[in-house]
Amino acid sequence: MALKEEKVLVIDPDKCTGCHSCEMACSIKHFGKCHSYFSRIRIQEFRDVNTFIPVTCQACEDAPCLKVCPMNARVRLESGAVVTDEDKCIGCRACIYSCPFGAPVINPDNGKTMSCDLCMDDPIGPWCVKACTMQQAIKFVRAQDAARAKGRDMAKLLAEDYMPPKQEEGDFGFSFSV
Amino acid sequence: MKVVIVGNGIAGNEVASYLREHGKDKDIDITILSAEKFPEYDPCSLPYFVGGEVDRNVVFRKSLDHYKKNRINLVLDNKAVSIDSNAKKVTTEKGDVFPYDSLVLAHGGSLFIPPIPGVNLDGVLSCKVLAEADKLARHKGTKAVVIGSGAIGIEAAEALKLKGYQVTIIELLDWIMPTLFCEGAARFLEDEMRGYGIEVYTSEKVLSIQGDGSVESVKTDKRVIPCDTVVIATGVVPGRPLAETAGVACDRGVLVNDQMLTNVDDIYACGDCVQTYDACTGEGCMYQLKHNAIEQARIVARNILGEKAQYRGAYPFARAHYFDTHAVTFGKTMKGAERICTLDQVEVLERSTINGYLRLLLKEGKIIGGQAIGKMADYAGLLMGCMWRGEDLHEFIENWPKIAELDSPYPWQARKLGQLLGLSSLDAKPGKGLERVYAILK
Numbered sequence: 001m002a003l004k005e006e007k008v009l010v011i012d013p014d015k016c017t018g019c020h021s022c023e024m025a026c027s028i029k030h031f032g033k034c035h036s037y038f039s040r041i042r043i044q045e046f047r048d049v050n051t052f053i054p055v056t057c058q059a060c061e062d063a064p065c066l067k068v069c070p071m072n073a074r075v076r077l078e079s080g081a082v083v084t085d086e087d088k089c090i091g092c093r094a095c096i097y098s099c100p101f102g103a104p105v106i107n108p109d110n111g112k113t114m115s116c117d118l119c120m121d122d123p124i125g126p127w128c129v130k131a132c133t134m135q136q137a138i139k140f141v142r143a144q145d146a147a148r149a150k151g152r153d154m155a156k157l158l159a160e161d162y163m164p165p166k167q168e169e170g171d172f173g174f175s176f177s178v
Numbered sequence: 179m180k181v182v183i184v185g186n187g188i189a190g191n192e193v194a195s196y197l198r199e200h201g202k203d204k205d206i207d208i209t210i211l212s213a214e215k216f217p218e219y220d221p222c223s224l225p226y227f228v229g230g231e232v233d234r235n236v237v238f239r240k241s242l243d244h245y246k247k248n249r250i251n252l253v254l255d256n257k258a259v260s261i262d263s264n265a266k267k268v269t270t271e272k273g274d275v276f277p278y279d280s281l282v283l284a285h286g287g288s289l290f291i292p293p294i295p296g297v298n299l300d301g302v303l304s305c306k307v308l309a310e311a312d313k314l315a316r317h318k319g320t321k322a323v324v325i326g327s328g329a330i331g332i333e334a335a336e337a338l339k340l341k342g343y344q345v346t347i348i349e350l351l352d353w354i355m356p357t358l359f360c361e362g363a364a365r366f367l368e369d370e371m372r373g374y375g376i377e378v379y380t381s382e383k384v385l386s387i388q389g390d391g392s393v394e395s396v397k398t399d400k401r402v403i404p405c406d407t408v409v410i411a412t413g414v415v416p417g418r419p420l421a422e423t424a425g426v427a428c429d430r431g432v433l434v435n436d437q438m439l440t441n442v443d444d445i446y447a448c449g450d451c452v453q454t455y456d457a458c459t460g461e462g463c464m465y466q467l468k469h470n471a472i473e474q475a476r477i478v479a480r481n482i483l484g485e486k487a488q489y490r491g492a493y494p495f496a497r498a499h500y501f502d503t504h505a506v507t508f509g510k511t512m513k514g515a516e517r518i519c520t521l522d523q524v525e526v527l528e529r530s531t532i533n534g535y536l537r538l539l540l541k542e543g544k545i546i547g548g549q550a551i552g553k554m555a556d557y558a559g560l561l562m563g564c565m566w567r568g569e570d571l572h573e574f575i576e577n578w579p580k581i582a583e584l585d586s587p588y589p590w591q592a593r594k595l596g597q598l599l600g601l602s603s604l605d606a607k608p609g610k611g612l613e614r615v616y617a618i619l620k
């Protein structure tokens with residue numbers, strides 16, 4: 001995907017306070033209602049350590065979800081976003097299982113999956129970004145700048161790191177040892 | 179450069195598309211030979227078309243127009259029957275001859291038909307190829323017996339149930355989806371199946387299919403089941419005969435090296451017909467799955483384009499999904515583990531919570547496989563990541579108190595893993611939760 005003006009969402013988990021505004025914005029944008037279940041971005045909550053992390057589709061370059069969907073319902077849009085074609089999806093969840101982030105979510109109305117479409121049909125851009133203006137935990141940046149913006153977080157976790165190891169390669173993505 | 183691809187399936191088309199997209203500067207002449215009459219369709223989606231969940235047009239991945247636009251010469255309904263690797267020519271059943279510079283074997287496998295009497299009766303159907311699925315979709319019956327409970331059998335059973343059939347599944351081995359799940363998980367999935375009104379008989383052998391012209395019953399070693407429809411879903415055998423005409427070495431499937439090249443110059447192979455190696459364990463394997471077919475095909479295309487691309491190996495990953503039941507499996511099951519170690523080397527970590535069921539198989543602290551049912555399955559991708567990187571879970575558990583108390587949320591996947599293992603919850607700061615997991619580990 002080498003689109004000139006391709007932009008991506010970059011998340012800075014350190015800034016998230018767990019207010020769920022992004023979820024509400026997404027849910028209102030796409031469904032006209034206010035409920036996390038209808039949001040494509042979801043906050044992972046780790047309340048024991050007061051940690052909140054917004055998780056959404058990263059539109060991986062070599063996206064595993066595209067390869068495992070039995071219905072070919074996961075499709076890459078011009079914008080680079082990877083979304084579900086509802087006419088084809090059967091709600092089997094293979095895309096969720098294969099995703100390094102478990103990013104696609106189930107649309108409670110029809111049991112099919114959905115994921116971030118970058119609000120491409122709206123000139124103001126992704127609503128979650130607007131909703132997080134105060135904290136700036138979610139930013140919408142040009143793809144070329146993303147690697148820098150992502151710094152130590154998401155870039156490291158992107159799907160290339162997550163795929164099965166090539167022989168004789170040592171360092172893969174994050175490690176659990178401290 | 180002339181590239182001839184045998185097989186118009188997932189793998190063959192991926193090779194063609196990749197060559198077209200990435201070989202723009204090269205003048206590549208691409209021909210696909212197809213035994214069937216259709217543009218590319220996805221076998222994985224056939225059961226959902228049969229069950230009426232999607233329209234027939236959804237199964238197609240390409241239109242005939244697409245081939246034209248991309249200058250891919252598609253030869254339909256003309257099976258390749260022999261290869262002359264010295265003259266570099268392929269001959270088809272209609273006697274046409276296609277010279278090649280590079281040949282790609284991407285002809286998949288064919289349905290394994292068990293050697294039992296009655297398999298040729300009317301009403302004995304399958305779901306492996308579109309023409310058969312069409313027949314099954316048109317078929318008007320009321321009582322079906324599905325022989326074989328692999329993923330395809332399970333999906334076919336669901337499809338027929340949705341169409342109003344009374345459905346019975348018969349499995350020769352001890353539990354359903356025997357290569358995908360360990361006993362505990364499979365028994366649960368079996369009970370779910372029964373809950374949806376599908377009868378399941380395991381450890382049962384089909385002796386014959388009976389009937390006069392068309393199917394009337396299926397006879398097993400335990401009973402006779404009256405029916406008007408039989409679906410054969412007993413697995414897929416790789417096609418070797420064509421490869422063998424060229425002297426291509428085969429074992430269970432067509433043998434390839436890490437560049438997906440066979441032992442014969444300029445003959446590549448990919449998809450369901452090849453035998454490759456496991457990405458994690460290195461053992462020889464045949465995981466006939468779509469994602470492997472796609473990745474192998476890309477390696478073939480890159481090597482044809484002159485890159486020295488190396489295949490990282492195949493990996494098992496499958497979902498089991500019917501009605502409201504959702505499950506996933508990856509890596510080794512207990513049975514599969516026997517191929518790489520003795521069973522006392524395998525540690526089993528099992529958790530059952532309100533969010534579902536999780537089972538991880540560990541060897542020396544490292545994940546070698548897992549199965550999950552329900553919401554817990556949603557994080558299979560994270561667990562597979564741990565498996566591929568060889569994360570040491572023993573070490574992780576030991577380090578948990580430190581990880582849990584880091585100020586920074588990085589990496590959140592580590593915290594999530596803690597949650598999945600039951601290490602992290604409001605009441606279980608390191609201590610309680612930890613003991614719980616250790617207890618299970620022992």
Ligand SMILES: Cc1cc2nc3c(=O)[nH]c(=O)nc-3n(C[C@H](O)[C@H](O)[C@H](O)COP(=O)(O)OP(=O)(O)OC[C@H]3O[C@@H](n4cnc5c(N)ncnc54)[C@H](O)[C@@H]3O)c2cc1C
Nearest residue numbers: 185187188189213221222257258285286449450466467468
């Ligand atoms: C019902 C069903 C459900 C499945 N579900 C899943 C799933 O959920 N997930 C998953 O990962 N995988 C699934 N699979 C497996 C997946 O479809 C295969 O792994 C994949 O299609 C392999 O691609 P392939 O190109 O190697 O073979 P195929 O897609 O089978 O294509 C091979 C093609 O070659 C043709 N051919 C054969 N011999 C010749 C010849 N001599 N000359 C010319 N053409 C020839 C065949 O007619 C066929 O069209 C499923 C398979 C089936 C049948």
Ligand code: SF4
Nearest residue numbers: 057058060063065099
């Ligand atoms: S694998 Fe996950 S993150 Fe990557 S494109 Fe698919 S849904 Fe998005």
Ligand code: SF4
Nearest residue numbers: 069089090092093095
């Ligand atoms: S849930 Fe839908 S989009 Fe996801 S893999 Fe299944 S069919 Fe494809």
